[in-house]
Amino acid sequence: MLWSAGTRGYFMNKQTILEQVRWELGCLERLEYLARELYAVPEAARRPWDAAAAAKYISDMFRGLENLCKRKSRYLSEPFPEGPDSHAQILKDFLGPEGPGHTLDPEIVHRLRLYKGFRHRFIHGYGFELDWEVVEEPLRLLPETIDALRVTWNLWLDSLP
DSSP states (O other), X not given: OOEEEETTEEEEOHHHHHHHHHHHXXXXXXXXXXXXXXXXXXXXXXXXXXXXXXXHHHHHHHHHHHHHHHHHHHHTTOOOOOSTTHHHHHHHHXXXXXXXXXXXXXXXXXXXXXXXXXXXXXXXXXXGGOOHHHHHHHHHHHHHHHHHHHHHHHHHHHHOO
């Protein structure tokens, strides 16, 4: 049985968490590819909506991290942060001493904090208000950041009993 009912919802077994984390990492891999493709578009060939697409990709990366953290919480039967500061708490837990991200390079940690802030700005604003200059650096760094997350989550999976 992959799922069993519990007091807080459903708890998964090891095979299920492996499948779900790998699926999320596959989505992030696709996002990494799309980010590289969009970043490679020459300035003269950029379309008016490319900055909005880049912002969506940047926001999606942080959403992917949150999805991974949610799956980890369900697997470990841990409460998942909710409420107005939930995004900050999710990142804090991920980066904390017991979190999968505790060994990440400080530069990646800094980027993740910036991506969280960018996600908030994108979700609560209008994509068409963004200029390429705002999204250029986070988009350029997205593949490297996703790669670091992939390594981190695979290490976490490898550590499961």
